[in-house]
Amino acid sequence: MRLQIKNGVVFDPLNGISGEVMDIFIEDGKIVEECKAERIIDASGKLVFPGGIDIHAHVAGPKVTSGRILRPEDHRIGVEKRWNGIHSGTGFSIPSTRVTGYRYARMGYTTVIEAAMPPLEAKHTHEEMVSIPIIDNAALTLFGNNWNVMELVRNEDYDSLSSFIAWMLRTTKGFGVKLVNPGGVENWGWGKDVDSIHSKVLHFDVTPAEIIRSLAIVNDRLKLPHSIHIHFNNLGHPGNYETTLESMKLVEDLKGERQSMHATHLQFHSYGGEKWKDMCSKSEEIAKYINKHEHITADMGQVIFGDTTTMTSDGPMEFSLYKLSGRKWSNHDVEIETGAGIIPVFYSSKNAVNSIQWAIGLELGLLIEDPWKIFVSTDHPNGGSFLFYPYIISWLMSEKRRKRTISRIHQAVNSRAILGSIDKERDFNDICIMTRSGPARALGLHKYGKGHLGVGADADIAIYDIDPKDVDPSEESNKILKAFRLTHCTIKGGEIVSRGGEILSSVDGKTIWCNPYLRNDEFEKIRKRIERKFYLNYTVSLSNYPVFDAYVPNPMEIRIEVS
Amino acid sequence: MTLHTDVVCPFCGCLCDDIAVEVENNEIIEVKNACELGYSKIVNHLERYRSPMIRENGKLKEVSYDDAIEKIAEILSSSKRVLYYGWSNTTCEAQKIGIHLAELTGGVIDNTTSVCHGPSVLAIHNVGYPGTTLGQVKNRANLIIYWGCNPLAAHPRHLSRYTTYPRGFFRQKGYEQRYLVVIDVRETDTAKIANKFIKVRPNSDYAVINALRAILRGHEDVIPPEVGGVPKEELVKLVERMKSAEFGALFFGLGLTMSRGRYKNIENAIKLVEDLNRYTKFTLTPMRGHYNVTGFNLVCAWETGYPYGVDFSKGYPWYNPGETTAVDVLLRGDLDALFVMGSDPAANFPKEVLKKMSEIPVILIDPFPNVTSSFADVIVPSAINGVEAEGTAYRMDSVPIRLRKFIETDFLSDEEIMKRIYESVERRLKG
Incomplete structure (x- = not known):
């Protein structure tokens, strides 16, 4: 369908447009200069953004469904009835796949990056991504604890490591290189962890620092659109900000066209103190470092008060959380590659640590000055559901709203965090960057039509029922909250998929994946190299290991010429 | 060749x-x-149906696929409450359409989990699931425990491929570096080859697990000289062995899920494994039977939020094992049709349930005749998954593997049959 969005107040930071009243034309799913529209959407007095991009969320795959099976109680809420051909579903922090797609679309999000795909179970991740309607998905393949990676890192064999990463991305139909507690999850195979980036991984004679740096080097050699995407060691431990700074320094010299490292759910990595008793915010130190350097992007990992489910490949961390909470605990080690842990969590506003955590996320969102470096996320569902993004936006835009929340939570937030002293407020342009254009650029997807509204871009558009000229976000934060919860309408690939919260059309989303193209003999060489070990160590044959084309019915393959 | x-x-x-x-x-x-x-x-020397069949005046009559599928669609679209049961011997692709069909018709969907490892799933809901893929066991484990299961009979290659006999990366000497414990109520074949067999009195597993947990937590003094037929010193020794293992793996079967205590047994076993993780590395894995019973739990959980026993009569998924599970809905007699795919409920459901089955139309989709066939009013033979049709299945440890096709056939695959039924029912409900 040919569409015209008329007189919208348009923000398109990648093209330097900030609040201009203009028209946007859509034809064949793309944005065009002009066309004879069959349908006109009147967007006067409405905010027009590119479709939202969630750079880090756990929405599909083995650990998400482990979480669903662990928590039937989470599915007693968030119930949606089948209606007019639109599927039913359940769930709040770990919604079933169909409603996951609908909810993102209602909020104006059109692309979501699944943050952790274990290669051996990659088919599962893809099966679920295909079951999530409307939104485009991409999955980050887990590498940080892979035996082949550690062995090649130890040998400093970057050529083979490049081939291996390329082969694995192709084999798992993955989008990028993800590291989770590098080395620590391998040690969890023996019930242990690593305590610093310089401690050796048991039996592998390699350190987390070496794994991180080597993968960053190889990631750049392969010219992948996204940098390495890392969940640092020591997540959630008091005093871990030093590990975070050390890890970021490892790749300082590698900055090229884009960042050399994406630091995910940074809130969980910005803690001072030595124990939970004196745990405090170190967001200032972290922000200072990122403000001074150009090689890091990050997402917030904001904590939201209430019940949620934590799930990560960081098996040892989840077990230590389980020992604290004593509720229930699932774990899933994946041979040769990675692990996973899941526990339910209640972030309480009466709890000192939780209140400080809440503050740290927002501190990072405000103190990291350049919005192109810090993006909105809850590390869904770890900090809270993605449904709370509108709350985060309202806090970022209004000091008054933050103060009001601070007054209602544990007062440790005033002595061990600094949010109360920050008066900065983000504007609409910043929010547009932090929720779509910034993630697009950090992922390299802006080159493939995402995160902007220029001619040729994918027609993924969110129209919100709010006029930036008529509202004072600082004073009227409730209006902001309301506007960002449900779009006036969401357009995905040129189709109107949601209007005022009602799903109109359940189109299939695409699976975005990267194919760094090496010569056939390079692939053959790496395959030969791992073949025998594969046979000895895995419990699945090499020929049954790949994600076959049948699992990716709507691919958006990004082919990269490497050699 | x-x-x-x-x-x-x-x-x-x-x-x-x-x-x-x-x-x-x-x-x-x-x-x-x-x-x-x-x-x-795989070689399939079993009898096969030649074509789809519809029962008329008590006799099965051969019909075309189209006629059979239309007949099924007619039954489903005119019924108020259908149970869609089975699904453990079919692909995830067919399961997914089955779930959507149940949603479309407001029916109930359940699989064999509810009469098998259902209690394990209930226990997971309550306390969690400290699991692993089998390769982790192969490469690392030096203590293997089978409890209430006899893999040599039911999962014959489990020991040789995954747990006890293979060489692993950290276990290059294979079984020499591993210690095999079998805990059961009788000396099974697996028990005979174990390094240690512990015989438990029937229906006292719960007490034995409790004793192990108490000893582990330092309360050896409160344990009587014998628990569930096992001498105290044996239990103390076992706990020592568990604590000092570098990597321990506990596998359990229906001997634990279906004996007295049921889900409480599993809950206790899971808690034991969680406790052990405070000392060393320990994992737990249910010995799932059918090749894709695990797959159904996963597909159903991601599509609906719940792993089995899902009722769509409210228009959204509702789960309440004991109310929305197969035997219960059948027994209550509130169904007006039963749809069976890849399973043989008549072979193992209680007699009273079979009586109810005989009172309603039964639709059966399966490659082979089985006990349920004699109840069926419409039979649709399908291709054998993994031989004549491809698709996804999940191993007992949730690793997905794609089944292959290497024999050509005129039989339709489960997936294709489900697709056609869904389309026809959707058409009828709209029209």
Whole structure:
């Protein structure tokens, strides 16, 4: 369908447009200069953004469904009835796949990056991504604890490591290189962890620092659109900000066209103190470092008060959380590659640590000055559901709203965090960057039509029922909250998929994946190299290991010429 | 002659994927590496139906696929409450359409979990699931415990491929570096080859697990000289062995899920494994039976939020095992049709349930005749998954593996049959 969005107040930071009243034309799913529209959407007095991009969320795959099976109680809420051909579903922090797609679309999000795909179970991740309607998905393949990676890192064999990463991305139909507690999850195979980036991984004679740096080097050699995407060691431990700074320094010299490292759910990595008793915010130190350097992007990992489910490949961390909470605990080690842990969590506003955590996320969102470096996320569902993004936006835009929340939570937030002293407020342009254009650029997807509204871009558009000229976000934060919860309408690939919260059309989303193209003999060489070990160590044959084309019915393959 | 290697065996939850099959003129000449159970499934010397059939005046009459599918659609679209049951011997692709069909018609969907490892799932809801993929066990474990199961009979290659006999990266000497414990109520074949067999009095597993946990937590003094038929010193020794293992793996079967205590047994076993993780590395894995029973739990959980026993009559998924599970809905007599895919409920459901089954139309989709066939009013034979049709299945440890096709057939696949039924029902409900 040919569409015209008329007189919208348009923000398109990648093209330097900030609040201009203009028209946007859509034809064949793309944005065009002009066309004879069959349908006109009147967007006067409405905010027009590119479709939202969630750079880090756990929405599909083995650990998400482990979480669903662990928590039937989470599915007693968030119930949606089948209606007019639109599927039913359940769930709040770990919604079933169909409603996951609908909810993102209602909020104006059109692309979501699944943050952790274990290669051996990659088919599962893809099966679920295909079951999530409307939104485009991409999955980050887990590498940080892979035996082949550690062995090649130890040998400093970057050529083979490049081939291996390329082969694995192709084999798992993955989008990028993800590291989770590098080395620590391998040690969890023996019930242990690593305590610093310089401690050796048991039996592998390699350190987390070496794994991180080597993968960053190889990631750049392969010219992948996204940098390495890392969940640092020591997540959630008091005093871990030093590990975070050390890890970021490892790749300082590698900055090229884009960042050399994406630091995910940074809130969980910005803690001072030595124990939970004196745990405090170190967001200032972290922000200072990122403000001074150009090689890091990050997402917030904001904590939201209430019940949620934590799930990560960081098996040892989840077990230590389980020992604290004593509720229930699932774990899933994946041979040769990675692990996973899941526990339910209640972030309480009466709890000192939780209140400080809440503050740290927002501190990072405000103190990291350049919005192109810090993006909105809850590390869904770890900090809270993605449904709370509108709350985060309202806090970022209004000091008054933050103060009001601070007054209602544990007062440790005033002595061990600094949010109360920050008066900065983000504007609409910043929010547009932090929720779509910034993630697009950090992922390299802006080159493939995402995160902007220029001619040729994918027609993924969110129209919100709010006029930036008529509202004072600082004073009227409730209006902001309301506007960002449900779009006036969401357009995905040129189709109107949601209007005022009602799903109109359940189109299939695409699976975005990267194919760094090496010569056939390079692939053959790496395959030969791992073949025998594969046979000895895995419990699945090499020929049954790949994600076959049948699992990716709507691919958006990004082919990269490497050699 | 064509040799197919790395073929996936569509029999049990082991999903062995190293089978070699020789095929000539579309016939299987030889099957290598498979166990007896897998061999017989793959070579398929069982009787097959020749065509779809509809029962008329008590007699089954051969009809075309189109006629059978239209008949099924007619039954489903005119029924108020259908139970869609089975699904453990079919692909995830077919399961997914089945779930959507149940949603479309406001029916109930359940699988064999509810009469098998259902209690394990309930226990997971309550306390969690400290699991692992089997390769982790193969590469690391030096203590293997089988509790209430007899893998040599039910999962014949489980020990040789995954747990006890294979060489692993950190266990290059294979079984020499491992210690095998079997805990059961009788001396099974697996018990006979174990390093240690512990015989438990029937229905006292819960007490034995409790005693182990108490000893582990330092309360040895409160344990009587004997628990569930096991002398105290044996239990103390076992706890020592568990604590000092570098990597321990506990596998359990229906001896634990279906004996007295049921889900409480599993809950306790899970808590034992959680406790052990404070000392060393320990994992737990249910010995799932059918080759894709795990797959159904996963597909159902991601599509609906719940792993089995889902009722769509409210218009959204509702789960309440004991109310929305197969035997319960059948027994209450509130169904007006039963749809069975890839299972044989008549072979193992209680007698009173069979009586209810005989009172309503029964639709059966399966490659082979079975006990349920004699109840069926419409029978649709399908291709054998993993031999004549491909698709996804999940191993007992939730690793997905794609079943292969190496024999051509005129039988439709489960997926294709489900697709056609869904389309026809959707058309009828709209029209």
